[in-house]
Amino acid sequence: MKINGKNYTAVWMERGAVCMIDQKILPHEFKVVKFSNHKATARAITDMTVRGAGSIGVAAGFGAAQVVLEGADKTDRRSYFKKGFDTLRKARPTAQDPFAAISRIEFVIQGIVDPVALKQVALLEAQAISDEYVENGRKLGVFGNALIKKGATVLTHCNAGWLALQDWGSALAPIYAAHRAGKKVMVYADETRPRMQGMKLTAWELAQEGVPFAVIPDNAAAYYMRQGKIDLVITGADRIAMNGDAANKIGTYEKALCAKAHGIPFYIAAPLSTFDPQCRTGAEIPIEERSGDEVVFVTGRTAKGKTETVRVAPEGITALNPAFDVTPAHCITAFITNAGIVKPNQVKKLLN
Ligand code: MRU
Numbered sequence: 001m002k003i004n005g006k007n008y009t010a011v012w013m014e015r016g017a018v019c020m021i022d023q024k025i026l027p028h029e030f031k032v033v034k035f036s037n038h039k040a041t042a043r044a045i046t047d048m049t050v051r052g053a054g055s056i057g058v059a060a061g062f063g064a065a066q067v068v069l070e071g072a073d074k075t076d077r078r079s080y081f082k083k084g085f086d087t088l089r090k091a092r093p094t095a096q097d098p099f100a101a102i103s104r105i106e107f108v109i110q111g112i113v114d115p116v117a118l119k120q121v122a123l124l125e126a127q128a129i130s131d132e133y134v135e136n137g138r139k140l141g142v143f144g145n146a147l148i149k150k151g152a153t154v155l156t157h158c159n160a161g162w163l164a165l166q167d168w169g170s171a172l173a174p175i176y177a178a179h180r181a182g183k184k185v186m187v188y189a190d191e192t193r194p195r196m197q198g199m200k201l202t203a204w205e206l207a208q209e210g211v212p213f214a215v216i217p218d219n220a221a222a223y224y225m226r227q228g229k230i231d232l233v234i235t236g237a238d239r240i241a242m243n244g245d246a247a248n249k250i251g252t253y254e255k256a257l258c259a260k261a262h263g264i265p266f267y268i269a270a271p272l273s274t275f276d277p278q279c280r281t282g283a284e285i286p287i288e289e290r291s292g293d294e295v296v297f298v299t300g301r302t303a304k305g306k307t308e309t310v311r312v313a314p315e316g317i318t319a320l321n322p323a324f325d326v327t328p329a330h331c332i333t334a335f336i337t338n339a340g341i342v343k344p345n346q347v348k349k350l351l352n
Pocket of ligand 1: 051052053054055157158159160161164165169170171197235236237238248249250323
């Protein structure tokens with residue numbers, strides 16, 4: 001991704017610190033923040049300074065490398081590693097990518113005793129994970145682009161672009177590829193209550209890339225589908241079960257039902273690291289419940305350029321905030337993966 005003429009990824013490592021674009025303050029402010037130990041990195045994942053399945057996968061991989069850097073010289077290093085990896089695993093429970101990244105670090109350091117080698121191997125693996133996300137995002141773009149016709153209008157939900165998968169993105173990668181191929185695509189971006197990833201982040205990215213788009217209220221998708229204004233839907237995913245059920249940002253299921261009712265293809269774009277071989281069906285995917293404060297308060301910029309958070313709901317009410325839902329396999333036309341286009345009933349075979 002290119003911001004103000006400079007190349008960035010969503011997350012990277014510099015001299016032992018995990019650096020990331022602060023996604024909490026975009027689109028009004030662009031700032032890079034650094035976290036010098038794994039506990040701080042885990043907190044940045046939980047509070048969504050970094051978010052999106054792929055980017056939190058990379059952050060967890062670098063965080064796991066920090067655990068190894070911090071613990072390699074300790075006499076009780078194996079218990080330090082275990083505790084540190086557990087802290088990172090607990091940071092956000094729904095996405096599979098952080099679990100996959102941490103397991104990769106755990107695997108490559110097995111049996112190594114030399115502290116210098118431990119650190120080197122962990123750092124190299126974390127960087128390899130990061131590089132793979134960039135390349136996989138590019139491939140999602142290539143495979144997904146083939147599904148987009150000239151002049152198509154694509155509906156997307158949440159932010160599944162640069163910021164969410166290190167560089168190209170998952171759902172937005174095919175759109176970027178189609179746009180660069182001159183296909184004149186148009187995007188409808190769901191605002192994505194309650195944290196507004198669509199309105200804040202997808203809108204910011206699409207504007208940077210010059211893709212024509214409109215933000216629409218979360219509850220407007222069926223209205224536009226019925227008018228024939230949406231040709232296909234592409235979203236990302238946080239965890240995909242072996243039967244083809246897929247968890248993604250809350251509201252995705254509703255869009256999939258609407259698309260099915262209107263005969264509109266519904267695609268999920270995700271790298272293979274998002275598929276969970278241990279998870280048989282969507283019923284086994286843990287759904288993160290976040291604070292109701294994210295529902296009742298809204299943060300934005302005032303006309304005077306000040307960021308303010310205001311309460312919208314009455315005092316003392318209860319607000320529920322499930323961060324994800326599961327779209328059943330029968331609502332998904334196909335998965336766009338870095339290994340090609342895969343039907344929901346082919347998922348198990350693909351991973352075996
Ligand atoms: O809560 P978030 O913002 O991390 O949720 C992100 C999504 O739901 C994305 O669609 C998903 O992570 C796929 S993008 C790689």
